[in-house]
Amino acid sequence: MENRAHAIIAVCFLIVFGVATLLIFWWLSSGPSEPLAYRIVTRESVAGLAPQSSVEFKGVEAGHVTGIHFDPTDRARVIVDFRVRRDTYVTRATYAVLTMHGLTGGNVLELKLGAGSRAPLATSSRNPAHIPLRKGLLASLEDSAQHSMRDLQAVLASARGILDSDNREHLAAAICQIDAATAKLVAIETALTPAMQRMPALVASAQQSLDESHALLANANRLAEAAQAPLHKVGATADTYRQLGHTLDAQTAPDIQALAQSLTRTSRQLEELLRELEARPQSLIFGPAEAPPGPGEPGFRSDDGNGSDPHHD
Numbered sequence: 001m002e003n004r005a006h007a008i009i010a011v012c013f014l015i016v017f018g019v020a021t022l023l024i025f026w027w028l029s030s031g032p033s034e035p036l037a038y039r040i041v042t043r044e045s046v047a048g049l050a051p052q053s054s055v056e057f058k059g060v061e062a063g064h065v066t067g068i069h070f071d072p073t074d075r076a077r078v079i080v081d082f083r084v085r086r087d088t089y090v091t092r093a094t095y096a097v098l099t100m101h102g103l104t105g106g107n108v109l110e111l112k113l114g115a116g117s118r119a120p121l122a123t124s125s126r127n128p129a130h131i132p133l134r135k136g137l138l139a140s141l142e143d144s145a146q147h148s149m150r151d152l153q154a155v156l157a158s159a160r161g162i163l164d165s166d167n168r169e170h171l172a173a174a175i176c177q178i179d180a181a182t183a184k185l186v187a188i189e190t191a192l193t194p195a196m197q198r199m200p201a202l203v204a205s206a207q208q209s210l211d212e213s214h215a216l217l218a219n220a221n222r223l224a225e226a227a228q229a230p231l232h233k234v235g236a237t238a239d240t241y242r243q244l245g246h247t248l249d250a251q252t253a254p255d256i257q258a259l260a261q262s263l264t265r266t267s268r269q270l271e272e273l274l275r276e277l278e279a280r281p282q283s284l285i286f287g288p289a290e291a292p293p294g295p296g297e298p299g300f301r302s303d304d305g306n307g308s309d310p311h312h313d
Helices: 001-028 137-162 164-281
Strands: 038-043 053-059 060-070 077-086 096-102 107-113
Touching: 053 077, 077 107
Parallel strands: 053 107
Antiparallel strands: 038 077, 053 060, 060 077, 096 107
């Protein structure tokens, strides 16, 4: 009976221990400390990256690479699986780059935040979320160096095409001409040196002449201002003369016109008197002749000589 009781106790202990072990394993595998799985699928080179390589975010180690292999559906692509802690800030705008860890260390997978949504990126161990891999600094420098090398090769090819045998002869002749022109310029500079040395004195003389001209202009301005007063007086005198002329025209002209008319009448009367004296000079002694009698007056005669004295009837 005791053996059976010990066996039952042992079996119960084993059952409880197994259940506890399973619960602990389940809690550890599904608890909050379980890292999150993500995946990178890229056609770029991942040289220097290996399993157990560090995964960093903002310079802090957040996980490690769990595996690197080729895509079975497309052998030109590489799949990189990695896990990070649950508290790592991974969003829909997160991307990864390869950076060098020190001068002698291997590459590190660094997570960065780009422009876009800040919503958390959902993932699971069975279906890891994909994060894009972008070129890092070294890869960008390598591409730039390759482009620069291609451009340099094109420039060198163009230079070789330009600097052929004929063009080299032309360039040699041009260099000789440049040397000759340089020698002439040196001779011209030597000849101009004395003149350049005299330039300060000429500039000083020109400045003195300019100052004297300014003084003359100032004197001329003062003379012009002094001459303005007599000119104003002459203008006032001219205005007075014009006013006097208008006054003489208004007052004297009518009197002169009346005097002229009176002289005209007197001249006519003198002219009639002279004609009368020429015709009858005796009128100066005896006086003017009496006017002939008119019709009805004594002594009147008609033109035909048949006049009659009214007293003769």
